[in-house]
Structures are given as structure tokens and as C-alpha cells.
Amino acid sequence: MIKHIVSVLLIFVISAKCSAQFLLTYDKPASKFTTEQRQDYNKPGYMQEALPLGNGRLGAMFSGGIEEEHIMLNDITLWMNSKRGLSEVEQSGTRVGAYKNFQKVREAYRNDKYGTSEGSMEALSTKYLSSHQPLGNYAPFTDLYVFTGHDSTVVSDYTRTLNARTGIGTVSYSINDTHFKREYFCSHPNDVFAARYTAQNSKMNLKIKVGTLHKKNSVKFQGNTIVLTGKVSMVQDDIEFQQLVHIDAGNAKLIPQEDGSVLVEDATDVKIYLTAYTDYLPVYPSFKGRDFQLDSQNMLNKALNIGYNNLKKSHEQDVSELMDRCQLKLNFEPSELTTDELVKRGPSLELENLYFNYSRYLQISSSRTAPVPSNLQGLWNGNLKPAWNSDYHTDINLAMNYWMVETANLPESFRPYIEYMKMVAESGKFVAQESFGIGKGWSMGLNGNVFGFTAPNTHGRRMQQSGAWLCQNLFEHYAFNKDKKYLEEIYPILKGAAEFYMAFLAPWKDGSLLVYPTWSPENAYLTDKYGKLNKQAYGASFEQQLALNLFTDCIEAATVLKRDESFVKQLQNIIPKLTPQKIGQYGQLQEWPEDWDSPTDQHRHISHLIALHPGRDFSPLITKEITEAALVTMKHRGDISTGWSTAWKANFWARLHNGDKAHQFYQFLTSERAYPNLFDFHPPFQIDGNFGGTASVCEMLLQSHLRSIDNSSNSIENAAFVAYKKDTKQSNHFVPVVPDENLANASYILHLLPALPSAWSTGTIKGLRARGGFEVDIIWEKGKLVEAKIHANTSGDFRVYLEGKLSKLFSINNGETVVWKNE
Template sequence: MQEALPFGNGRLGAMFSGGIDEEHLLINDITFWMNSKRGMDSVAQSGVKLEGYKHFDKVREAYEQSHYGTGEDSMEAMSTKYLSSTQPLGNYAPFTDVFISTGHDSTSVSNYMRSLDAHSGIGRVEYNIGNGHFTREYFCSHPNDVIAVRYTAKHAKLNLKISTSTLHENHRVTSEGHYVILTGEAAMVQDNISFQQLIYVDAGNGTLIQNKDGSLQVEGATDVKIYLTAYSDYLPIYPTFKGRDFMADTQDRMKEAVVLGYENLKQIHVKDVSALMDRCQLELDFKPSGLTTDQLIKKGASIELENLYFNYSRYLQISSSRTAPVPSNLQGLWNGHLKPAWNADYHNDINVAMNYWMVETANLPSSFSPYVEWMKILAESGKHVAKEAYGVQNGWSVGLNGNVFGFTAPNEHGRRMQQSGAWLCQNLFEHYAFNQDKTYLEDIYPILKGAAEFYVDFLAPWKDGSLVVYPTWSPENTYLSEQFSKLNKQTYGAAWDQQLVLNLFTDCIEAATVLDKDAAFRKKLQQIILKLSPQKIGQYGQVQEWPEDWDSPTDQHRHISHLIALHPGRDFSPLTTPELTDAALVTMKHRGDISTGWSTAWKTNFWARLHNGDKSHQFYQFLTSKRAYANLFDFHPPFQIDGNFGGVAGVCEMLLQSHLRSVDNTAKTIDAAAFVAYQQDPKTPNYFSPVVPNEALADASYILHLLPALPSAWSKGSIKGLRARGGFEVDVAWEHGKLKKAEIHATTDGAFRIYSEGKLSEVITLKKGETKHWTS
């Protein structure tokens, strides 16, 4: 997992190690899980603890009476006792392993090279033995849903053994004609998952032999082509999650691949991948070193490595998320373990959302569809959690941990985060902000509305009369730990919750306005916004993480969720909220520079939004040189892919930001023109109250901020195909640390303003297909 090279089509994936005597292909299917349940009734399938709502007042009472710690009547204990599901979440499962033995002696090999071309999605191995030259190619086709491998030999012959196995005990392997057939089951607590894998071997001018152990033998060949495809019986249908005719699908895809042949499959695949890779191209100014990737990492931070990391991470996005019905997980698509770290599941307190930040800005919007389809399942399942756990009759709710079977309940591990719907919905609306597709907005509006409806009923008045979310936590962090232990995490009205509820309500109001519906509901949300608890600046000048001033300046926790309004939110900005920005700077300094992979990536984005390019670059340097394995997978022992994706998002934020809106197009300065989501309380200056969005916000132009956080180390460079909200693609070039030129291409009819070098342009209107040329 730390050395092999990955390829995939968003559903089916593999890693190749490039072994000389034996190639090991690790095969995965993004929908393939184990150790959970499916096929229960619709309520039970959600995982919810039945009739928790009957005790919900007891749970809240513990909060109201400040029962900290872990005692029997504590917030922690009461939440666990009455709200936590005991249903097994399960884990992402390995699929199969394929072994291709060559009989080659590694000590006799010269000129060995293993490579992966991220632009074409082709893996390659080549080496010499004596006068013989051996090559291999690997790819995974999205258009044809098949893995293809080719072995060739010049001035030599190939003698190969192709075999397969799986870590799942219940399986059978046979060989028939050109095929190696593996059928099996992955163990579930309820309703095992059936699957099949087919391998087809074209021995060319060689001889093909069936072995008794189910493997195939190739002898005396010079050109061997191997095709693989596989499916399980999983379908994204709640609550059965079953029904695919996996054997028929496997056979049909294989027949198509064999008829097309290797060269046609490869041509179609390369055209598909390269078109996506070409949509966004970063070109920093460096002289190629000629070093292999592992040597480049060992050498330390370099612009060459930073450029490579950006392109490679976009390739990982293409490979792990396309049109499958579930999104990329903590490990993207790749897993070889029956018990992967953190279940390789879906963590809803940043990780799954971070996986999709860069699809918008780095121009891979087609990769977003799995997230949308998964969210539809969560919204359906989460209705039962809202009712059974909290007694909320409208809307839906989802806890911290998720799987592919619609698990939405708070579980024992994630009991402290009962509600993450607002966080997940942020990505949904952002996708509309970038594409301006009203058909898409109509499709996802019920999910947005359902999330908002839940909070309308779930919010409750606190002692000061303001509306807060509780029970809750501030993801994974603790407070007053010396007095009440490190498990003292439960709280009320955490800053991140309050920020995201405002964000969700604002998005829901805009969506309903654009779609011209739910006028009464819009008004209700506007009224509730006025009552939401304010954001607060604490005793050290920091953004308060909790409703009370419990922050410690020595707290260097990896989560900084209480700055979510800075990023990926849009409501804290140096250009519009200077006091909150100063407080965010204090928080960032308190949290320090030591981070895990995904946290390093988030800090890259935070500092970019604070317009500190050199500090943002410092974290990106650390991510690429100190938090990367030899295969550039993010180092979050053992591996989490969110660091790769979050890092690319951070680079995009350094070069272009478009989250601010111009609500006053006559204003000449950005602070006067932009919508501001928080206003200072004149009676309590360290309190900042939410602002009710006017429905005119739905028509407000986005402000395109060019080079908002350009690092001094990147004095020259260019990027093509960045995406901006409002439906625009932006090309930017710079020299000597200054903007040279920019081109804004309209993908739909729209208007925008440009902010560059401290100046705000007039409103610029473009028709679809038109381009605006801009120079400093």
C-alpha cells in the first residue's frame, strides 16, 4: 500500500507492485464491504437505536446541568446509553489478489523501470534479461469497466502462470478455456455478499494450459494479453442493497473487452483519462531533476515534487471516483486488508467531504456524482434516525461514521457527533455554485431541505435564549480534560455546528429562491437565523471552539473545525470580517504546525484563505515531502487519501478564490460590495451574530480573486482550467510574483467581478462560450 502504484476507474481498481519473478495485482471494488448488515426493514437498516427519543430529554438534561466527565449521569454516559447504536458498521473489504509468475531471476535483470503515467493512466514495467527485453502495461478502463494487462517479450519468450485468490474464506477458483473464474462470498453479519471475478488470457502465439489448481499457464509466448473484470451483487437500493446480476454483468463486460481487443481498449482508455487530466494543468517553474519519485521525496521539498503531487492527486481522484454509486472512502479505492485502519470507512467529520473539495476547483466535476448518489441514500436512511433517536419528525440526520449500506445512526465510536448533515450538504450546494445547473439543484434540493428541516426542530434554546445544536462535540477534541478526563468531549452549541447551520440555512434559502419554491419555509429559516448563537472571540483573542471560553493556547489538536467558516465555508474572510479573521489567526498560531496528513492539507487551505501564501506553501511543502510515501500516497499511518485531495484543494485556493459575493454592484471596494454573514454585536463586541441573507443573494455575482495567496517560492508559473463559482473556468499566468494575465471562460451565461492587487472591477457579463481577457 505504501509502494505499489494504483490505477482504477472509480469502481474497479488495482495496484501493481512490479515484481520481477511475480507480479501481485491487488484488486478492489468500491462497493465491496463486509461485517455489516443489509436487507433489514427500513428503520433497522439505518442502524438507529429504537425509541431513543423517549429518553432524549434525559440526555439533554445532562447537558443543561453541566454533567461533565464520564460518570453515570454525565453527558458522555447518557448519550452513549440512549443514543448510540450497537449495530455493526462493518468495513471496506479487499476483493481479490492476482498473481502473474514469470520465473525470472531478479539477480539477472538490468535496466529495470516501473512507472505510472498519470496523464494517460497507463502503468508500465520494463527490464532486460540478457538480450531479452520484457515489458508490461496495466490500465483500468472506465468506458469499458475492465482491467487490462499486456506482457511482451523481444528476443525472448514468456512463460507465465496466472492465478488468483481472495482473503474471503468462502470461495472457489476454476479454469475453463481462456478463463480463470473466481466466485465467492464476503462474510456479513446479515446476508453475505456474493461476487465473481473473471480473468481472460490471450496467449497470442504461445500455448495456454489449464492447471488443476484453477490457474492458467502460458508457454512460449511473446505477446500475452490479460483482461479482468468483476462485480458483486451490491446495488444502491435502500434497504436491501442487493440485486445486481453480477455474473451476467461480469460475463457481458468480458465479452465486450475481448471483442474490442487490447489496442482498442487502450485507445479508448487513454482518450478518456487524458481528457480529464487536461482540464486543469499546473505548470510551476522548475528544471526536471530526472530523479525517481522515491528519490525525489528523499531529497526533500522541491517545486518539482509539488507540481507532481498536484497532478498525481488529480489522477487519484479520477481513479477512485467516477460513476460508482458510492464515494471514495478513507483509502480512496485501494485496500488489501480484512481489517483496514479506521475501517476504510466514511468519516463525516471532515474526511469524506475533504475527498471532494478539489473536484470543483481542480476541474473534475464529473467525479462528484458518487457523492450525490450516496447522499440520497443517507437522506432516506437518516429520516429514521431523526425520528427514532431525537423525536424529530421532519428531515434527516446522520452521525459520524458511514458505510455503503445506509448506516446513519450515531454509533459507539462516533456517538459524540450526532449530526453531520450540515457538513455533508455543504459539498452538495458548492457543486451547484460552480456549475449553476438548475436541473441538478432541483435534484438535490430535497436533501438540502431535509437537512435544514431537521435542524429547525432540533435546535433548542440555551440559557441565554439563543438557539444551539446539542448534544454535539467539536470533532475529536476535548475540553477541561484535567478536571474531567480526556473523554470530556460532549458539549452544546459548538462553534463549527453553529457556523454550518448558518451555512446550510443560507444555501437552502438560495436554492429555494432559485427554484421559486417554499416561500414560507424560507421565511422560517430567516427567522431562526436571527436567533442562532453568535460566534465568540475568547480571552486569548481566539475564535472560541466551545460556547464557553474553555480554549487553551497550548492545545495543538489536529482538528480545527471551529474555523470551518473560514474554509471550506465562506463566512470568515480577511476582506469582510477583519475581527474574526484576526481571531482565526490566533487560533491557527495556537494549533501550531505539527499535523497529520489531512490536517496538514486543511491548514494549507486555511492559510490560503487567510491570504498568507508563504504559510500555506509551508504546509503544502510539508505535505508533499514529509507526509508522502514512496508512491505519493498520503502518510497518515498507514494511509488516508484525504491528504492528497485536500492538498490539491489548497493549491487551487492559493491561486484563485471565488467564495465571496457582490451584493452591491455599485460599491467600489470589496468590503462594501461583499455579503457579510456575521456582524459585530454593538453591546458585546466579542460576539458576532449571524446575518439573515436577503433573497437577492441568489442573484449576486461571485467575486473572482486572482492569486490571493501566491507563495513567494512560486515566482513564475501558470495554471489552466481552474474553476470558479458562477460557472467560469479561469487560466492564470504570473511572473516575478505578479499577475501577468488571466482568461475567464464562461461555461454558462453569467456575471462576475474580479478582485486583483487590491482593486475590485466593475461587473463583467459573459455569455456561454465567451472569454474575458484580463491583465494586471
């Protein structure tokens, strides 16, 4: 009997820990989504408290309201206030013929025309190069309301939950001896939102209503289905959409109302099926053509034939398979606090563990097989004028959204990014031609939308070439999967980006090649003299680093695919001519080629450390002087940051092998920069902080970005490829290195527990991915590695680095596992 009790207690503890790792729970509904909140995204409430569901295209948030349940719906393709269907050239957003004045703009850069006055770099960039085309914004879709008639003052045992492992949201409560329950999910296998309302010991009377913020709409009820059709305002060619809400209430009565709503009387079990589509297709330049009405009806018919229980079962299997691949388990005792109270309590291992798993859930919910990637808010937006348009910012945010798909084992989520990049490359070739007079390759500016906008931003101070940054993610995906078929798919995009940069680079006063116009996002320099908007510059260090990264990736890709020898030679010739990275007067890594840095500058962007992370060219193991300069820069920038900046700093510190400092930022992110529903608090909400935070956890536990080009060496300094070497003439300059011919076949170095925080003295991580095509499970106790299992998803080689020692080369076949123990 005693043994039985012990076993039951053990099962309870394990179950509680499992719930604490995946379950968001609340003892009250979310706030109502007021008109004021929908008009002003800075007003807190529904968006910070309601719980998100999604299948990568169709998204939902539910409030759990007792009298009124408000379910907000989104479609990732729905934008407004922009244009589509223009000519191929115009659809890119470029100013036709702008290239005729390009050299006039460049002359201002060569003559150091700072500031914002007439004739300055910014003024001329705005006048001659910046787009006049409206970018538009991501739009809310529809709203589903379910009115219960229940009195919240007599409710007991209220619970609202979201299980991040299964993707099921629930609401339950009791009134006297009647128990009411709701459950919600967005199915990816069957592309449908589904809900179920049940009552035990009584019956329900519900009112179901749909609506939208878009004025052009109509609602009708036919065949147990509420049909909502509408148009969304565009500057050119309004977008059409349709939503079907089918109600299956068994033998209960359905009574349609004049406003399109439906009364459900005397029901004990009500199932709701919702399908919806827009007319958007990712076809440049029309971006139109989907038969949204037929697709809505066909998907609804399919869902009804499958039935609710089978829909739910396939959904849970789909989500849990992805969620179970990678699991973090820190050593903590569950608090049994609700999630909002857990956040209020402050930093804890329980919150850090939950945040990691929840962010992976948000990833699969907002990016799966949709034609466009997740945006600044992922998938969820309820405002007609969202923050920063809820668009695609290419000065970190879009890239950060996809950092963790590789390391945290969700590579399927990357497909929308790949498809988007194909569209960007197609559109961007017209920008290259018309904005800059470059007939090869493609260009991308600072902001993007779902209609192929790739032109320079409307503000001249925001001039940026983003192709190299965006391509970094593309090649990283190959580094993790080693799939040559995929490399063939993306190679034209990589090559096109490199061809543009090769033509765009120009010699500077010292003869080196640099990028201009550009800026260092979103920072200013010489502000005492020229003001806080003096941002436009030349040769910003981050972009010089990215150009080297891109050229190196192209050389490797061409070598692997055995093509383009002359193109490779051109890249090899141009790399040594790139402007070097420099250490400035304060010992800092310079943000610009001129020594303009200020030690009191605490700007949230630290773009000039991009070669530290997510790049791979700065490392405390092989570029020690540059690393010391990076540490000075980190000290200057300080600790307090916005959400995404906090996440990036956590990654920086992990790459600097300072686990406690990385953990400090992750702690701050999970408590001080988290809303009650754990959405990232930028402020306001931006989802990149969630994704960047989880990426930082992976970096603390495993790093695999360094390559061994000398497998006979036991010293990592001698074995690893080094991308920058000290200039023999100027000791504070570090010049780019042409990659060794062996780099394309070089094995990756798996650095185990490179930045383990002391607060995480004991734990496990399952299913981390490493470059080279490997998965790694790690167990550690008392701050030391116990065991690592390295599993090959493709045949290849690797070396292990642990506690200052570099292992021999391991060769492993697909499906095999190497067990590494710290003995």
C-alpha cells in the first residue's frame, strides 16, 4: 500500500512538472477588447491577456469571457492600404528612373554631407531614391462572438488554459451544479478553426455572432452556416475574403436573427467549425487569384466529414510531434501559480522553462506552410493601424523570427521564409535596376509587405541594403540540414544578392570597398553637431560583416554544387578589398568606419556585432582581440533594453560564453518583458523577442557555428577557420579572409554547454539541432556535462569541444548516435 501511494505521488509530481513546462493557466478571463484598445495598440488589455492559437495561416485568440467569448481571427495574407496588380517594375515600389540621380546622391556621401538639411545624404536619398508607394499594413480579419447569458458573479472554479504541447485552449467553470466547458484549436492538417461548448447537468442557450472591422461586408445564414464576405480597402485592388462558421448543435434549435447572428436553444453539446480565406496568391505582381469562396466551402465540407473528435486528434498529434522534438527540463518545483501571477512574481526557473516551450509553440502556430512568413506580431493583430504596420522589418526583426527554427528543431516553420525570399528576389531585381542602375542581382530595402515591396524606405535616413542579412538565414538552413536539393533551390537567391553587392560596393578614401548608402540600424552619430536624426552613413560595420558572410556562403554553395568557377574567383578577389573591421579609441568595435562611437550611447541596436551572432565570424575562441572589443561595446550599450534587444543581447552574451550574463537577460525577458499571456513586451507587443529569447537558450547549451579546417590540430585556435586577421600595417584593423578551399567540406565543431548559467546547475535538453545535420541531447548536473547523445540525421563529420578541449574527428552515418560522456 505504501509503495502504491509513493508511485501515485511520483506520477503527480511528474504530471505537475509537465504541466508547468507547457501549460498557461489563468483563473479569470482576459479583458474585453474595447474600441479604444482596437484604435490604440498602446492600450493594454485583450491583446496582452487573450491566448493565441494558429496553424501558420489562420490565427485566433480567445478571451474566455463568461458572458461573452470574443475570438479574434487573423489570416496571415490579409493586408490593407497598399497596391497590387501594378506592372512588374512598379509593384516593387521602386522609383522608376531613380538610378539617373544615384551618383548625385553618392556624391553627398563622398563629400560628408551629414545631417538632414538640404543637400545632405538623407535629404538627397529621400528626394531621389526613396519610394513613394504605400507599404500598407497587416490587417485584422474577423471576430467571432459567443454570448452565453451566464452571470459571472455566480461562477465558481473558473479556469482558462492553453496547452502549448497540444495546441488546445480551454475554458471551464461551474454555476451551481452545472459544469460548462469550451475547447478551441486551429488545425494545420485540416486548415480549420474548431470549438466545442458542452454543459453537464443543464442546457445552454447561446448567441453566435460574427463581425469584422472592415466596412465592406455582408452576413447571412444558410444551411447551419453563418457566411461572412467582405472587402479590405487597398489603394489599388481591394482584397476579398470569406469566412464560414458552421454550427452543429445536435438536436438543439438554431434560430437565425436579422443581424446575421444565430440563437442556439437547449443545447448540451455545440461544435463550431470555421474556415476562411482571402483572394491572395503569392504570384508577382498580381498577388490575386485564389478561389477563396470555393476553398472555404471545400475545407468546411472536409472538416465536417472528418468530424470534431478526429479533427482534434490529428491536431494534437501534429502539434505534440513538433513540440516533443525539443524539450528543456530545468530543475524546479512547480509553484501552481497562474501564469499571470508567475510573471508578476518575477524571475524563476519555472517561468524560464515555460517561456522556452511556449515560444516554440508560437513558432509553429505562426509559421508553417503559409505563402508568407510571420510578421512583427507573428500572426495576431486586432488593430486597423498596428504598431510599425505589423510589417516585415529587415533590420533584424524578420530574421530574428527565424533564428530558433534551426536550433530548437522546427525546420518546417522555415518554408514560408523561403517562399517569401523567392518573391523578394523576383521583385528586388527591379529595384536594383531602377533605383541603383545595377543590372545583375536583386536588392531589398528596410521594410517589406506581402505584395513584393522591396524598394528603399520613404525616409532617406533609413537607406539599407538587406539582401545579405536575409540570405544569412537561407544558408543557415542548409548548414543545419546539408540538403543539396535545398541548396539548389536557394542558390539563385544567394547568387543574386551577391551579384548586387559586388556591383554596389564602391571604393572609399582609403581604397577599400564599402557599402553606401547605408546606415547602422537605427543609430545616429555626431549627434551633438548634426542632431539625433543624423543616421545615414557609409560602410556601416554590420553591413560590411554581412557582405563577407554572404560572399563566403556563396563560395561554399558554388563549391558544393560544382558550378560558377568564374563567379567564385570574383568573390575571392573582392573579399580582401572589403573595408576592415576596426577597434576604436575606447577599445570598442567601431560601428562605422570612422571612429564616431560614444561610450555613453546605450542604443538598443548593436548591429555591428552581427558577426558575433547570428553570424559566426567573431568568437572568443579564435578572434580574441575582436572579442575584447565586442565586450567593450556591450559594456557601453548597457543592460536595459526593449524586448527583441534584450533577446539579442542574451544571444550575444551566450556567444561570448558568459552564461550568467546571458541568463540575466533571459530572466529580464521572461519576467520584465513579458505580458500576462507571455507575448513579448517590446513595448508594445512584438513576437521577435519570444523567438530570440528561445534562440538564446539554445545558444547557452550548444553552439556549432565554428568549422574545423585542420582536423589534425588539437587546438581550436589552429583548427578553426578564421574569417578576420590582423592587418600587418594597422594593428587595430582586421581584414576579411578569403575562405580556405577546404571550408565547403569542413566539419562543424559542436561546443557543448558553452554558456551554461550557474542558475541552471542541473537539467536536460532534448533535440537541439547542430549544424552538419545532427541532433543533440544533453544531460548536466552541478554545472557539469554528464552525457551528450549526438544523433546523425545525415552522414557527416563533427568534432566536440568541451571545457577547453577539442576532440578527434567523428565520422557518423545517417541514423547513428555517438554518446559523449564527461569522464
